[in-house]
Amino acid sequence: CHIRRNKLYPVILILGILGCDNLISFIIEDKGVIHKNWYVHPDSDLATIQAGLDSCHDGDTVTVAVGTYHENIIWPNTSGICLRSESGPVETVIDGGKRDRVVLIDQSVEAVIDGFTIRNGYGRDGSAIYCCGDVMKTTITRNIIRENYPDTTLPGRTCPIIVSEYGQNLMDMTENEICYNQGLAICVNGTGLTLISNRIHRNQGGVYCEWSTAVIAGNTIADHTGGGMVGFHVGGIECLELFLISLPCLHH
Numbered sequence: 001c002h003i004r005r006n007k008l009y010p011v012i013l014i015l016g017i018l019g020c021d022n023l024i025s026f027i028i029e030d031k032g033v034i035h036k037n038w039y040v041h042p043d044s045d046l047a048t049i050q051a052g053l054d055s056c057h058d059g060d061t062v063t064v065a066v067g068t069y070h071e072n073i074i075w076p077n078t079s080g081i082c083l084r085s086e087s088g089p090v091e092t093v094i095d096g097g098k099r100d101r102v103v104l105i106d107q108s109v110e111a112v113i114d115g116f117t118i119r120n121g122y123g124r125d126g127s128a129i130y131c132c133g134d135v136m137k138t139t140i141t142r143n144i145i146r147e148n149y150p151d152t153t154l155p156g157r158t159c160p161i162i163v164s165e166y167g168q169n170l171m172d173m174t175e176n177e178i179c180y181n182q183g184l185a186i187c188v189n190g191t192g193l194t195l196i197s198n199r200i201h202r203n204q205g206g207v208y209c210e211w212s213t214a215v216i217a218g219n220t221i222a223d224h225t226g227g228g229m230v231g232f233h234v235g236g237i238e239c240l241e242l243f244l245i246s247l248p249c250l251h252h
Contacts, residue, residue, distance in 0.1 A: 025055075033059065041065040049073055049083065049094065056081050064116075068093040075105040085115035089144040096121040098149060101130050108133040114141050121148040126162035128181070135168040143176045150183045159187035160203070173198055184226075188212045195219055 025038045025046075040052040040062060049069050052062035059080040066087050071094055075081075085092035094116050096102035102121040105111055113129070121127035128148040131138045140161075148160040160181040163171045169191040177199045178185045184205040186195070193214040200206055200219060205226035207216070 035059045035061065037061040037063055039063050039065070040069075042067045042069075053078075053081060053083065064092055066091040068095055070095050070097055071102075072096050072100040073103045075103065075107060075109065075111060077107040077109065079109040079111075081109070082112040082114065083116075084112070088115050089117045089142065093117040093119065095119055096127075096148075098122045101127055102148070103129045105129070105131045105136065105138060106133060108135045110137045110139075112139045112141070113143060114139075115143065117144040117146065119145075119147045121160065122151060124151045124154040125159055125187075127151075127183070128160040130161075131163045131169060131171060133169065137170045137172070138163075139172045139174075140176060141172075141174045145176060145178045145185075146180045148181045148183075159184040159208070161185065162187045163189070163191040163193070170194070172196075177201075179203065184208050185224075188214065 025036045027034055027036055036055075036057070038046060038052045038055050038060060040046050040049055042065065046052055046055070049062065049064055049071055050073055052064070053073065053076050056062065056076065056078050058078055060078075061082045061084065064083070064085050073094065092115060094102050096119070098120050099122060101123040102118050103113065104126075118128050121129075123130065127150055128145050129138075129140065145160060150159075160178065160183055163169050170193075171188065171191065172194045173186070174194075174196045175198065179199070179202045181203045183203070185200045185203045185207060186193070187208045188210070190211045193209065193212060193216075195207065195214065195216045197218045198220075201222040201224070203224050206221040206224050207214075
């Protein structure tokens with residue numbers, strides 16, 4: 001989560017593990033600034049990811065224990081939160097229940113999402129993760145994003161992942177698997193995208209970039225029912241070691 005952990009306070013950690021005040025957390029000092037690591041567990045009072053995020057101040061971390069969390073998360077207006085799983089995406093699932101987007105980030109913040117299965121999202125745009133702050137950076141890494149569904153009753157692009165239009169937004173995606181989604185896997189419009197070492201396969205489409213700048217390196221984009229990658233009025237796409245197995249449709 002790119003947080004330098006200079007000092008750990010063991011007394012606070014022990015009290016957290018013992019469940020004092022029904023709150024599990026420990027304190028980290030980073031260059032004189034105090035941060036907390038909030039521990040979400042299904043059997044504790046901090047039993048939901050939303051509650052963990054809402055407890056955070058700038059620069060805090062939320063670590064999530066093994067389990068399936070049935071949530072539709074709205075990211076708080078708190079910058080620098082790192083949301084990470086304790087045991088990786090196979091054992092840690094955020095399930096949107098086909099009710100709404102799984103994760104909505106509509107604030108001007110920096111955010112990290114690391115190590116989850118994200119599934120059963122539903123929405124017009126961004127049914128899995130929708131990023132639409134004016135000035136923001138979102139890092140999405142080591143996740144499995146699958147089986148998310150568009151709301152086809154409303155107009156708009158049908159994308160499991162989308163960065164909002166014409167904001168000063170950056171999205172870094174590394175080492176994710178994005179598969180079996182209905183609609184495009186990734187859509188960026190008027191923003192920046194770094195796409196490195198992802199497996200994007202068996203969706204209705206791969207990557208769509210419009211009025212955007214993208215660096216795309218070392219990805220496998222394969223076996224989609226539609227095109228692999230589309231660029232329209234692109235500010236600049238730099239493709240390095242891009243493996244397109246499905247037939248791509250690339251326009252400049």
